Amino acid sequence: MSQQTSPPGGSGPLPATGQGSPAGPVRQTGSSPGRGSGRPAFLGHMGRVRNLGLFVVLVLLCVVGALSSDNFATSQNALVILTSAAVIGVITIGQTFVIIGGGIDLSVGAIVALGSVWCTTVATQSFGFGGMVFCALAVGAVVGLVNGLIIAYGNIVAFIVTIAMMASARGLAERISDRQSQVVTVESFNSLASTRFLGIPLLVHILAVAVLVGWVLLNRTTFGRRTFAIGGNQEAARLAGLDVRRHTVMLYALSGLCCGIAAIMLTARTTSGASNLGDLYELDSIAAVIIGGTLLTGGRGSLVGSILGVLVFTTITNIFVLNNLTTDIQQIAKGLIIVAAVLIQRRGRRTATP
Amino acid sequence: MSAPLLEMQGVVKEFPGVRALDGVDLDVVAGEVHCLLGQNGAGKSTLIKVLAGAHQPDEGHIAWEGEPVTLPTPTAAMRHGIATIYQELDLADGLSVAENVYLGHEQSRLGFAQRSRMHDAARQLLRRLGHPEIPVTREVGELSAAGKQLVSMARALSHEARLIIMDEPSAVLAHDEVDNLFRIIGDLTAAGVAVVYISHRMDEIRRIGDRVTVLKDGRTVARGLPARSTPTSELVSLMTGRTVEYAFPPRPQGPDPDERPVLLEVEHLSRPGEFHDVSFTVRAGEIVGLAGLVGSGRSEILETVYGARRPASGRVRVAGSALRPGSITAAVRAGLGLAPEERKSQALFLHSSIAHNVSMSSLRRFARAGLVDARTELSATTDAVRRLDLRPPDPTRPVRTLSGGNQQKAVVARWLLTDCRLLLLDEPTRGVDVGARAELYALIRRLADSGVGVLLVSSEVPEVLGLADRVLVMREGRVVREAGALDLDESKVLDLVMEGSSV
Numbered sequence: 001m002s003q004q005t006s007p008p009g010g011s012g013p014l015p016a017t018g019q020g021s022p023a024g025p026v027r028q029t030g031s032s033p034g035r036g037s038g039r040p041a042f043l044g045h046m047g048r049v050r051n052l053g054l055f056v057v058l059v060l061l062c063v064v065g066a067l068s069s070d071n072f073a074t075s076q077n078a079l080v081i082l083t084s085a086a087v088i089g090v091i092t093i094g095q096t097f098v099i100i101g102g103g104i105d106l107s108v109g110a111i112v113a114l115g116s117v118w119c120t121t122v123a124t125q126s127f128g129f130g131g132m133v134f135c136a137l138a139v140g141a142v143v144g145l146v147n148g149l150i151i152a153y154g155n156i157v158a159f160i161v162t163i164a165m166m167a168s169a170r171g172l173a174e175r176i177s178d179r180q181s182q183v184v185t186v187e188s189f190n191s192l193a194s195t196r197f198l199g200i201p202l203l204v205h206i207l208a209v210a211v212l213v214g215w216v217l218l219n220r221t222t223f224g225r226r227t228f229a230i231g232g233n234q235e236a237a238r239l240a241g242l243d244v245r246r247h248t249v250m251l252y253a254l255s256g257l258c259c260g261i262a263a264i265m266l267t268a269r270t271t272s273g274a275s276n277l278g279d280l281y282e283l284d285s286i287a288a289v290i291i292g293g294t295l296l297t298g299g300r301g302s303l304v305g306s307i308l309g310v311l312v313f314t315t316i317t318n319i320f321v322l323n324n325l326t327t328d329i330q331q332i333a334k335g336l337i338i339v340a341a342v343l344i345q346r347r348g349r350r351t352a353t354p
Numbered sequence: 355m356s357a358p359l360l361e362m363q364g365v366v367k368e369f370p371g372v373r374a375l376d377g378v379d380l381d382v383v384a385g386e387v388h389c390l391l392g393q394n395g396a397g398k399s400t401l402i403k404v405l406a407g408a409h410q411p412d413e414g415h416i417a418w419e420g421e422p423v424t425l426p427t428p429t430a431a432m433r434h435g436i437a438t439i440y441q442e443l444d445l446a447d448g449l450s451v452a453e454n455v456y457l458g459h460e461q462s463r464l465g466f467a468q469r470s471r472m473h474d475a476a477r478q479l480l481r482r483l484g485h486p487e488i489p490v491t492r493e494v495g496e497l498s499a500a501g502k503q504l505v506s507m508a509r510a511l512s513h514e515a516r517l518i519i520m521d522e523p524s525a526v527l528a529h530d531e532v533d534n535l536f537r538i539i540g541d542l543t544a545a546g547v548a549v550v551y552i553s554h555r556m557d558e559i560r561r562i563g564d565r566v567t568v569l570k571d572g573r574t575v576a577r578g579l580p581a582r583s584t585p586t587s588e589l590v591s592l593m594t595g596r597t598v599e600y601a602f603p604p605r606p607q608g609p610d611p612d613e614r615p616v617l618l619e620v621e622h623l624s625r626p627g628e629f630h631d632v633s634f635t636v637r638a639g640e641i642v643g644l645a646g647l648v649g650s651g652r653s654e655i656l657e658t659v660y661g662a663r664r665p666a667s668g669r670v671r672v673a674g675s676a677l678r679p680g681s682i683t684a685a686v687r688a689g690l691g692l693a694p695e696e697r698k699s700q701a702l703f704l705h706s707s708i709a710h711n712v713s714m715s716s717l718r719r720f721a722r723a724g725l726v727d728a729r730t731e732l733s734a735t736t737d738a739v740r741r742l743d744l745r746p747p748d749p750t751r752p753v754r755t756l757s758g759g760n761q762q763k764a765v766v767a768r769w770l771l772t773d774c775r776l777l778l779l780d781e782p783t784r785g786v787d788v789g790a791r792a793e794l795y796a797l798i799r800r801l802a803d804s805g806v807g808v809l810l811v812s813s814e815v816p817e818v819l820g821l822a823d824r825v826l827v828m829r830e831g832r833v834v835r836e837a838g839a840l841d842l843d844e845s846k847v848l849d850l851v852m853e854g855s856s857v
Contacts, residue, residue, distance in 0.1 A: 220725055220728075221726060222717040222724055225717055228703070228706065228710075229703050229710075229714055232705045233699070233703050233704070235700050239660075239692055239694055240768065241682050241715045242715075299703070300705045
């Protein structure tokens with residue numbers, strides 16, 4: 001369905017040839033119907049169109065959900081969906097930054113596990129709520145920092161470094177916890193997951209704040225602008241005087257920090273820390289980023305798209321659960337959606353570039 | 355002359371919003387070098403793609419040996435004997451020379467590639483091209499640009515091409531390699547192969563061209579002019595619709611340049627294998643040119659001054675204080691700016707708008723607590739874009755829609771915003787059409803007049819001589835002559851540059 005919505009907006013206002021002629025662009029100005037919106041970057045435009053397609057998919061899913069189950073279209077269920085989107089949503093924010101910056105972070109799931117285990121050891125719990133939160137955030141940020149340092153200064157590709165970190169961090173988590181689940185006895189920590197504010201779970205508030213901060217950081221700050229630049233053309237960014245290495249380190253540290261936040265949220269939900277938490281989250285977050293319209297090669301992307309991607313996946317899961325369908329079919333549907341989304345994305349790109 | 359090998363009539367190709375070809379006529383006879391001339395955006399690339407079978411024309415006729423043909427796919431074009439050598443050579447870097455030559459039409463038996471047969475055949479083709487020394491088992495990625503071009507040509511020959519289209523083949527070649535290219539073209543045409551040759555360089559067209567067809571705004575404005583005898587001014591005016599020669603702005607008659615403050619001091623700079631013991635100065639308001647062949651160390655010096663490479667020894671001072679070696683950030687802070695050789699891969703963010711490209715090095719100026727103030731950013735970039743007469747003067751447009759000359763202006767605009775004191779220009783007019791060149795020359799002179807020092811690298815000797823105040827001639831990593839631009843002429847510089855090199 002989104003195929004029907006994307007071409008009219010996707011092809012109209014974009015100059016279609018790569019001729020780059022001196023006369024060409026001038027001539028086109030008059031004939032492009034979608035111009036004059038006053039938005040500075042055409043990027044924003046592309047993002048809007050693509051997000052619209054994804055939004056339509058989400059609405060359609062909701063229609064399907066409402067038709068298939070009486071329990072779907074309730075405010076209670078909406079909160080269930082949002083709550084289950086919260087953890088992977090926060091991780092996906094960091095992943096979006098990393099991918100737009102031209103990298104990839106395969107260690108996010110393992111960092112969540114390590115953060116969760118480390119902040120729930122008997123020793124850490126003795127420091128109480130503040131100690132546990134600080135510990136999870138610090139573990140996430142430091143592991144991300146290590147990723148970034150090796151990638152930027154060791155000149156090893158991100159795929160290899162983060163896949164190595166995925167193994168090591170998960171292994172460390174298993175070693176610390178001895179593969180036992182560590183029950184959280186600090187009640188105030190567990191209440192993070194049960195507390196509601198204005199009738200909405202605190203976890204959903206955390207996601208909302210994280211999305212807002214992430215959006216501003218990506219679209220309104222020098223940091224975000226440089227992220228797009230480095231992902232779009234690393235050599236040009238270096239020659240323009242940007243400190244590409246330092247920025248790369250910060251991107252992975254940011255991703256790690258997001259994992260630290262997610263570790264707190266997930267640990268509070270399950271009221272225990274365990275080394276098997278966050279399994280396959282790297283794939284879920286990357287899938288959400290991809291169907292959200294971010295180029296896997298970097299330089300172009302949208303945070304709102306990523307979050308919509310997360311919501312699409314969690315809504316599907318929810319519909320399947322409500323209809324008592326097994327997870328295997330769920331996985332198949334997920335795979336199909338990823339491929340379909342990329343195909344639609346490429347259609348949009350083909351009209352945009354020569 | 356016999357019937358033309360290829361004849362195109364009234365060919366039209368439309369893309370959404372643009373009529374890229376608007377009535378192109380072209381006829382090519384066997385054994386000639388037919389030059390295609392036109393500004394960027396005149397439709398040359400589209401025309402090539404139509405001939406190569408990559409684009410389908412919307413209207414018009416194409417005849418091959420007098421018979422009407424359609425070229426629905428690249429394979430169909432190749433079957434007729436039309437081969438194309440693109441500017442960005444379309445080779446697989448990870449495959450061997452022989453594998454690239456036979457890519458897509460591997461010699462095989464029962465599905466197994468016959469390697470030795472392909473190796474022998476590829477070796478023979480390279481011998482025919484005068485380069486038997488290129489090993490056919492070598493990975494193409496390890497070859498130089500000239501070597502890759504030869505592989506591309508061998509591929510064309512392997513298809514028994516009768517028409518070879520070459521899109522600015524000399525742009526990636528050094529001086530002596532160009533000579534070899536011309537020799538090969540001579541051999542090909544002697545054997546009856548027709549060559550469609552695209553180039554911006556008038557001297558090349560004079561040297562090897564038989565006839566010239568001029569395109570303007572997607573239309574053929576002149577067809578089959580004699581390449582050697584048509585005056586340059588006529589060709590230029592056909593291309594641009596106005597009469598411009600290579601126009602260099604006048605040098606200022608101001609105060610003696612020696613009285614102006616020294617901006618850049620390069621002292622005994624060396625990088626083994628690239629350049630040795632290079633010393634020179636650039637004063638405020640002065641344009642200093644580095645002339646020399648590709649590989650003589652010119653670009654490397656520029657990049658070392660800029661901090662993109664770390665010198666093995668020597669020092670760079672800007673306005674008296676030493677620059678931290680190997681740090682671009684330090685160089686930019688000290689007021690240096692680089693417009694690199696490869697605009698698209700080294701300078702531009704093609705996904706982004708003009709404004710975002712221009713403000714990239716001065717973002718901090720527009721930010722408070724890390725938040726970019728889009729309004730001041732837009733007004734500053736609009737200002738810079740207007741000052742440089744960049745067209746269209748709308749910084750919100752995607753930078754990739756600009757022509758080569760205007761993209762170069764966007765790169766220069768970036769450094770206007772950093773209050774750059776010393777501009778390093780590496781091949782600033784590469785891929786820029788004649789009309790836009792004159793504008794860039796005037797712009798560079800204006801910047802110098804406003805007190806900016808300019809260090810200019812160019813492969814085109816007339817450009818260095820016409821634009822620079824002082825010229826350093828480089829050969830094999832050493833400065834062999836330093837003189838005022840007026841004290842040198844083209845043949846003197848070429849003598850210095852070529853002396854001792856094996857041509």
